[in-house]
Amino acid sequence: MGQDEGYLLDNRQVEAGARFDALSALFDASTFRHFESVGIDKGWRCWEVGAGGPTVCAWLAERVGPRGRVLATDIDVSWTETAAAEGVEVLRHDVALDKPPAGPFDLIHARLVLVHVADRDAALRSMVQALRPGGRLLIEDADPALQPLICPDEYGPEQELANRLRHGFRELLRQRGADLSYGRKLPRLLREAGLADVGADAYFPIASPACDVLEAATVHQVRDKLTAAGLATDEEIERHLANIAAGRLDLATSPMISAWGRRAPEGSL
Template sequence: MAADNAYLLDNWQREAGRRFEAFAELFDPWTLGHLERPGPLTGLRCWEVGAGGPSLPAALAARVGPTGQVLVTDLDTTWLTRLADGGPDSAPVRVLRHDVVREEPPGGDFDLVHARLVLVHLPERAQVLRTLAAAVRPGGRLVIEDADPALQPLACPDERGPAQELANRIRRGFRSLLAERGADLAFGRTLPALLRAAGLREVAAEAYFPVTSPACRELEAATVRQLREQLVAAGLATPAEIEEHLANLREEPDREPEQELDVTTAPLITCWGRRPLR
């Protein structure tokens, strides 16, 4: 992540850890499936950009193995300290505080460069993507995953009652805060064109979003708790509405099944390409 106070969801905030855990449950299987799509990762030299939490870098290190290397970078490495030693069957992991916007890449000729939910928050996103593409060795791959909230903007696509209407109104407030901070709410769909413009070949992309799961509700609740003050200060929700929404998200044993909130995420667009051999 870049050193910019405009970033809405700082890693140092208390709820960041819960958000990282929810992201891991929701997206790690999807992401790892795409990273391994061309074949095993054994022995590769990898750069995980703006990692945030430890789950994906740890899984990547296990798959690369002791003959590979994993560089993990973020502006805030608070949640990455336990990656120091993954055991004898994992790749050596180097954790580095790094500003992907303002600093040169920490090395080059990577077999695999990956970033998930990073570029969408950066006004300099196109420049950063070109920088990441240039760090890939000839024949290596760049995999960028980013959100496209404008493609499916609702928290509850099945808006069947007041609880769902409130969830969608608060999600609209969250989207407006993101836009004010420079996020591109339609960025995900632009990734194929951007990767081709950066000189990559064999470019393809897929989209994924879970329609409902406990992890979706946990991610929504952690995000709303983290942004509570900003939502209220901007007049996008009242304290009472936020408490009501958080109560609706909690699992209650005596709640009727039809009253359960089916909460989804913005679509995650996964795009990949290969740097030509020459």
């Protein structure tokens, strides 16, 4: 794969750290609530797929305690590595291409990963295979097409510019094979994968300081690609960054769909 293909928001860029902090501020509380309702306990073996930053896998390590196991994998573990100090095993691993790591696991979780993975069907199969009978899968992914506006309240030119640049960002994602309607498909995909007790819900903030941080870091990260593709000018990007800094945009995110299911116990199929 060429340097300019594949995952758009490369973890090696400095903005990735700010993006992971913002994702944590926006979504960790909801993710942790889902873990508690889907099932998590002392001694459990967990696999955090496409971990990115350290907060989710560190929370899992604390929750499962010293008798448990937490494996955090990513194609680029630069921002995950600090979780090793919390007892997390960190491994460079491509969920679509590499064999699943040695398991089985009681709980497997991936947040905002599969939407970016071209062979997301293979990735999902690999996760389901790695579950123990009765093990839980929680997949959380965006559905940008369900609510495409970064400024749902488009009341003036600043908000209109923000939504236009968001449209350009989505175009870049689409060109790299992202499925922008993936989130809504998760309940069906989990059922088709043979999971039982499948359920799903959706969440997104309508305005939050962390949305501003996330958008500024994302725009910095992709600005060259936006201009090279003719999707924005440097002047528009500078204007948008100034508008974000002024704090009046009420930026939202795409809806995050959380979908869960349980691998049927041996002999029950």
